[in-house]
Amino acid sequence: MLTDREILSTIAMLKNEHLDVRTVTLGINLMDCVSDDLGRFLNNIRNRILGRAGDLVRVCDAVGEKYGIPVVNKRIAISPVAVAGARFSPEELVAVARALDAAASEVNVDFIGGFSALVEKGAARGDSALMEAIPQALAETQRVCASVNVASSKAGINMDAILKMGAVIKKAAALSADRDGLACAKLCVFANIPQDIPFMAGAYLGIGEADAVINVGVSGPGAVKKAIDRAMASEADLNLGRISEIIKKTAYKVTRVGELIGREVAKNLNIRFGIVDLSLAPTPNVGDSVGEIFQSLGLRSIGVPGTTAALALLNDAVKKGGAFASSHVGGLSGAFIPVSEDLNISEAVRNGYLTLEKLEAITSVCSVGLDMVALPGDTSEETLAAIIADEMAIGVINRKTTAARLIPVPGKKAGDNASFGGLLGQATIMAVTDARDNAFVRMGGMIPAPIQSLTN
Amino acid sequence: MGSKAIISVLGPDRPGILAAVSKLLLELDCNIENARQTILQGEFAGIFIASIPQGLKPAEINNRMQAALSPMDLTVHVKNLSLTPFAAGCACEPFVITTQGPDRKGLVAGITRILACYGVNVTNLQAVFRGGNDPEGNVMIYEVDIPADIDSQALYADLRSGAQALELSISIQHRNIFEALNRI
Numbered sequence: 001m002l003t004d005r006e007i008l009s010t011i012a013m014l015k016n017e018h019l020d021v022r023t024v025t026l027g028i029n030l031m032d033c034v035s036d037d038l039g040r041f042l043n044n045i046r047n048r049i050l051g052r053a054g055d056l057v058r059v060c061d062a063v064g065e066k067y068g069i070p071v072v073n074k075r076i077a078i079s080p081v082a083v084a085g086a087r088f089s090p091e092e093l094v095a096v097a098r099a100l101d102a103a104a105s106e107v108n109v110d111f112i113g114g115f116s117a118l119v120e121k122g123a124a125r126g127d128s129a130l131m132e133a134i135p136q137a138l139a140e141t142q143r144v145c146a147s148v149n150v151a152s153s154k155a156g157i158n159m160d161a162i163l164k165m166g167a168v169i170k171k172a173a174a175l176s177a178d179r180d181g182l183a184c185a186k187l188c189v190f191a192n193i194p195q196d197i198p199f200m201a202g203a204y205l206g207i208g209e210a211d212a213v214i215n216v217g218v219s220g221p222g223a224v225k226k227a228i229d230r231a232m233a234s235e236a237d238l239n240l241g242r243i244s245e246i247i248k249k250t251a252y253k254v255t256r257v258g259e260l261i262g263r264e265v266a267k268n269l270n271i272r273f274g275i276v277d278l279s280l281a282p283t284p285n286v287g288d289s290v291g292e293i294f295q296s297l298g299l300r301s302i303g304v305p306g307t308t309a310a311l312a313l314l315n316d317a318v319k320k321g322g323a324f325a326s327s328h329v330g331g332l333s334g335a336f337i338p339v340s341e342d343l344n345i346s347e348a349v350r351n352g353y354l355t356l357e358k359l360e361a362i363t364s365v366c367s368v369g370l371d372m373v374a375l376p377g378d379t380s381e382e383t384l385a386a387i388i389a390d391e392m393a394i395g396v397i398n399r400k401t402t403a404a405r406l407i408p409v410p411g412k413k414a415g416d417n418a419s420f421g422g423l424l425g426q427a428t429i430m431a432v433t434d435a436r437d438n439a440f441v442r443m444g445g446m447i448p449a450p451i452q453s454l455t456n
Numbered sequence: 457m458g459s460k461a462i463i464s465v466l467g468p469d470r471p472g473i474l475a476a477v478s479k480l481l482l483e484l485d486c487n488i489e490n491a492r493q494t495i496l497q498g499e500f501a502g503i504f505i506a507s508i509p510q511g512l513k514p515a516e517i518n519n520r521m522q523a524a525l526s527p528m529d530l531t532v533h534v535k536n537l538s539l540t541p542f543a544a545g546c547a548c549e550p551f552v553i554t555t556q557g558p559d560r561k562g563l564v565a566g567i568t569r570i571l572a573c574y575g576v577n578v579t580n581l582q583a584v585f586r587g588g589n590d591p592e593g594n595v596m597i598y599e600v601d602i603p604a605d606i607d608s609q610a611l612y613a614d615l616r617s618g619a620q621a622l623e624l625s626i627s628i629q630h631r632n633i634f635e636a637l638n639r640i
Contacts, residue, residue, distance in 0.1 A: 002552065002631070004582050006638040007597050011554055011627050013637075065612075068629035256636040 014068060018222035018288040019254060021261050022281050023073040024060050025113075025198035027205035027213040027274065028052045030079040038092050041085065042099040049076065049103040049112075052212055052271075057108045059268045063261055071261065076104060077203035077215070078114035086126025090133040097137030097144045104143040111186075113145040113203035118193070121155040121446070123164075131161075134168050138183035139175035145201035151191035151392040153399045157447035159389065165189050166385030166441070169406055173377070177410035180418040184407040185340075185372060189388050191395030191402045196330045198277050202403060213274040215331065216262035220254035221280040221290045224314075228296040243297065244317040251278060251321025259326045277331025278322030279367060280314075282342035284425035290314075290335050291344025302337070302345055302362075303354030311335060312365040332401060334367020340420055340427035341372050350428040356387075359430075364394045369402035374418040374427040377410040382438040384408060389441060397450050460537040461486070461508045461517060467530035469500040476528065477502065480521050485509045500530075505537060546577070548601035550631040553615065555596045557624035558589045563596065566622050567615070574611045577601045591625065599631065 013019040033044035057074045064071040078084075078100070085096050097115055104112040115137055117127040134146050148165055151157040169189075173181035188201045195206020198217035205213070227250045231238055258276040266273035282290045294302040297310050315334040322329050339345050339359070348354040356373070363369045369391050375384075388404045395402030409418040414431035465477055474493070481488060486506040493502040508517065518534040525532055555567065564583060571578060580599035587593015602608060612628055619626035 001580050002597075002599065002634050002638075004595070004597055006634050007552060007554055008595065010634050010637050014627075015625075066630045067633040068627050069633065253637045257633070260632060260636040 013220075013223045013253065017220070017226045018283070018285065019069070019220050019257065021064070021069055021071045021216060021258055022219040023075050023198050023200075023217040024056070024071050024262065024265050025075040025077050025203050025215045025217065026053050026056050026269075026271070027077045027196070027209055027215060028079075029205055029209065029211045030084045034084055034087075036087050038088060038095060041088075042096065045078075045084075045096070046099060046103050049078075049100075050107060053107040053109065055269060059265055063264045063268065066264075067261065069257055069261060073110045074108075075198070075200060075203060076107075076109050076112040077198070077205045078112065079205050079207070080114060080116040080118060082117035082124075082127045082130035083207070085130070086124065088126070088129060090129045093130055093133035094136045094140065097133065097141050101141035101144050109143070111143050111145050111200045111203075113147065113200050114205060115144050115146040116148065116204040118149045119161045120149050120152040120158055120191075122158065123161055131164055131168055134187060135171035135175050135183065138172050138186050145186045145188075145203065147188040147190055147193065147202045147204060149190040149193040150388070151396050152449075153192055153396050154449055156449040157191070157389065157392050157396055159441065159447060160444045162189070162388050162392065163381070163385045163441055163444065165388060166381040166383075169384050170381045170408060173408045173410050180374075180412070180420060181377075181407045181409045182420055182424075185405065185420050185424050187405065189392075189404045191392040192400060193403075194331055194401060196275050196277075198331055199279065199281060201405060202332075209274075210272055212271045214262055214266040214269065214271050215274040215277065216258040217277040217279060217281065217331065218254050218258035219279070219281040219288075220250065221282050221293060221335075222287045223254060224250045224280060224318075225287075225289070225293045225296050228293065232296065240313060244313055247314060247317035248321035248324070251318045252325040254278065255322040255325035255329070259328070273328070275328045275330030276322070276326050278318060278325070278329055278333045279331065280318060280335045282336065282338065282345075283423055284341055284343045284346070286343060289342050289344040290337055291342050291348060295344070301348045301351065301353035303348045303358050307358065308362050308365055311337070311362050315365055315367055332367045336368055336371060337362065337366050338368075338371035338405070339373050339430075340418070340425040341423060343425070346425060346427045349430055356430045356432060360390060360394070363391060363402060364398060367401070369395065370404045370406060372420075372424065372427065373404075373406050374429045375406055375408045375432055376413045376429055377408050378413070379408040379432050380436070380438075382441050383432060385441040386438050387432070393447070396447075459508060460489070461506055461514050461534055462537045463504040463506065463517065463521070464533045465500070465502040465504070465525065465530055467500055467525075467528060469495050469498050470528065473500055473502065473528065473530065476525060477504065477521070480524055481506055484512065484517055484520065486512075486517070546601060547604040548577070549604060550579070551600050551602050552627075552629050552631050552634060553596075553598040553600060554627045554629075555619055555624040556591045557594060557619075557622065558591055559585045559587060559594045560622070563594075563622055563624065566618055567596065567598065570611070570614050570618050571598070571600060573614075574606050575603055576606075576611065
């Protein structure tokens with residue numbers, strides 16, 4: 001017999017605190033679709049996606065209804081196209097992106113990720129072609145997401161690839177100038193990319209994964225905030241140790257929801273269950289924000305002094321709670337701080353509390369990095385590359401994932417507003433320190449992998 | 457020890473009810489197998505299943521217990537236990553149906569009528585209606601077994617439209633979600 005408290009607190013989390021399953025992501029291996037004939041390759045991947053994912057949305061909706069938990073997004077992650085389609089030219093890879101977009105539309109998923117390359121130690125022919133194809137591929141499609149891993153703690157930082165990505169981002173923005181550079185919102189540059197991220201734009205199916213796998217991304221910043229608010233109101237001797245405990249317990253519950261839903265979807269589709277990514281992923285809705293948690297913790301806004309310490313506490317407590325809840329935790333797992341996707345963080349930028357430099361600092365203790373950051377349209381390729389290099393260095397040295405999803409908004413300047421629509425939200429454009437004549441990033445080569453000892 | 461009896465005890469709550477009931481059953485050589493009690497607004501309700509010695513009739517247990525418990529203003533009812541419970545053999549899925557909304561007459565009747573129509577068995581009900589027009593203060597929680605062979609979509613649709621007519625918000629969720637969230 002359940003207690004009324006167990007039932008009513010669960011319902012409150014679902015109804016009032018925006019607890020949901022943010023995404024069920026079906027990983028599909030495309031490596032045996034390879035062909036040297038473009039038409040045959042396109043046909044193979046279409047058949048594979050339709051065959052594997054045809055029932056995904058229906059099953060997710062049915063399982064979501066059974067448990068009263070909405071599965072907000074259904075997505076597909078595929079083998080890195082730079083590997084599966086290594087044979088093809090940039091123009092042909094744009095055709096691959098169009099085919100992926102069409103297949104994703106046909107099975108009614110929100111996004112398909114995996115238009116990706118892994119170039120942390122060097123770009124092969126297919127990798128270079130894919131990077132070349134990214135701007136047009138993203139500008140011409142709705143649902144395709146791209147990612148490029150340019151660095152790792154084992155390999156170091158590929159500065160040639162980073163410089164290339166600065167140019168790719170700039171071009172992608174130009175090709176989608178009428179939509180505030182929307183194509184860039186579907187492109188992530190990574191250090192230490194995990195093979196099993198269910199969240200976009202970084203989702204792809206790692207080379208070490210099976211034919212198909214279900215990975216789940218949960219959310220729940222609203223549930224964490226409400227739990228902190230309740231404790232603040234009711235516990236006289238509350239301190240940060242106790243706050244950490246409260247966040248852990250909430251993260252535990254959020255993760256359990258994800259694993260329950262993920263396992264049932266996987267069972268119904270007869271596909272292996274992979275991992276739960278226990279991230280706090282905000283949306284541009286009030287009450288579904290990571291930024292609001294900082295205010296609950298007593299800070300005027302995200303970005304003021306104390307933010308890094310607060311985020312370190314939050315991120316660590318989320319990981320601990322999630323790791324206890326499930327033995328199969330993966331992906332990014334922590335707290336996201338995507339500027340445009342979080343109404344509160346976006347406001348912090350507009351009100352001057354959060355600058356690009358402080359944002360970079362706090363990415364050293366968050367689970368992703370510089371995410372959905374709108375920059376002035378005249379930010380140069382070199383400056384974009386330099387910002388990416390800084391972010392990658394944080395990840396490589398700290399042996400964690402970092403990413404950069406930067407949008408140089410064409411025709412707009414710092415302080416202007418950029419709007420990307422839907423879950424991608426809107427953001428005030430952040431000022432960038434003038435970085436003309438940045439010869440450092442043009443020097444190229446590899447920044448070597450960091451030493452594994454002397455860790456001070 | 458041949459058959460089993462089911463004993464219900466009802467009356468104003470006070471210390472010593474369980475002590476009195478169990479002492480009487482012990483004196484009658486009955487062995488308690490299951491027991492559950494609850495208190496609603498100061499009223500005690502207890503239900504006991506006990507194996508009873510051969511030859512001892514439920515009516516005799518009833519008379520002995522009623523005589524002993526009357527001074528405590530308790531009402532006793534004893535009968536033979538049916539050995540074919542409804543749930544046996546039912547291919548069902550356990551769900552939890554929760555409603556909240558302003559208080560009015562007919563809320564339990566409105567929801568349970570629909571459940572009964574579909575052969576849905578209520579295994580546990582907790583309901584509080586003390587909130588007047590405050591929806592949060594009026595809650596019904598039904599733990600139910602929904603037969604696997606019924607049209608569950610039709611059931612959900614009827615429950616949702618029935619709840620709407622009663623101005624109730626309603627949640628219909630598989631029980632596992634509550635266990636997953638709240639229990640290790």
